[in-house]
Amino acid sequence: MSQNTTDSHGGWKAYDYYPSMAAAVIFVLLFLGSTFLHTYHLFRTRTWFFIPMVIGGYFESIGYIGRALSAHQSPNWTLGPYVMQSTLLLIAPALFAASIYMELGRIIILVHGEKHTLIRVNWMTKIFVAGDVLSFLMQALGAGLMVKDSSSKETGNNVIIAGLFVQIVFFCFFLCSALVFQSRISKYPTSQSEVRYIPWRKHMYALHGSSFLILVRSIFRVIEYVEGQDGYLLQNEVFLYIFDALLMFSVLVIFIVIHPSEINCLLGKGKVMTSRAGLSLSEFSVAV
Template structure:
């Protein structure tokens, strides 16, 4: 059987390997002709679906406990989108040439992480989501052959990386300034847990976004990373799952409690903690 030229939509014999009209199956086409050139792991993707489902349960419980309705809703939404994406990868196990399964997972898994950080530069995150979704939609309409769709999605990912980097710099600067100016009033345990796990989640999502930017920089078909399943599992699935559980441990309810005050600082939180401890 003749190997097709990389990235073309058709093969000898009239088989279409990629796009809405794809009619290849593993019975008539080799796995090497598919975009990923591998069958997504049932075990890995099923584990990710289960872990995100567990994360949903935990965030629902904590959301009701602390009355953090907005945070709970966005976390649950983000995890549901991740589950939808990994369900698409299970479809690709049965048929690696399924265009619907491919676009389902490439769009949903790409846009899900921004929804996990609703309080971080909300306008920028909205723009990132719109760009990534628009890029995926253009790719669907063009049967995956539009470089414009890839470029738009890349712009969304790039903005997300830049936004997270800028936020992280401000985050570190604020904490460092506070610690230097208030050496006699160290951070309380709750604040340390919150800031520590929030910082870890941001770092994990930042690393994931850098990986996805590089992965998609050569498009959906010609990227040398898109065919590496181990790298995808490690730098996409594992990092985002850990980030979702980091936000369970470092939940905003630890700091904001059930009353959801409009504004709070490290200084006011520590002062209230010290007052309570002396009474």
């Protein structure tokens, strides 16, 4: 809720409103609950390429704990909780993206669809993850500069914007690559892509949906930082929860409902989360 706030700590003011305790606590519980569930499935199914997604979930949880602490301190905010929420909520989606990139490569290998990709599979994951790491580091560096001192705040803001643009560029390229692959393999299917019990299509839809949500969130963050501290988005807390918190929580939910352990299991690298799909490693091995 936007309110008139008084400066604290010699003129430093963390927010242009009093952060909502209720909203922060709700999303702490939502992110912790979904991330605990992902952690359980991670170890049970040994879907190790989803480790970045799980870490990102904990970053989101800790970030909203920081906002809850800031809400408790209003209007006498301290730097610690503010840094906690501003940094972790900013960089967590880059970790989500890393797992999403790695899943696409595994889907392509599963259906033997390498000839339908824009770039070679063994380079695809490396390129996308490298771009994601670059974006992650730039955003983390920018966040650090913004809280260091007032003289470096503008530089930090610009570095964050650049990092978000890097993330958007790579995400758009990723979406194009995924869409082109799905279009080509739908027109010219491989024998593996037509096997009944290989549910690659629903996992592609999960990738498309989650990628779109992260892309929308990244565009929102770019606009937010371009507008600056006096911008409408930063002065109204509700936009953070609509275009960041809710979207990132939805990403975690998508991958709970459509868990990548199915892909991992069919590649012989782990267990499936649920047996309802009737997946069987021995059955798959015979088909391949």
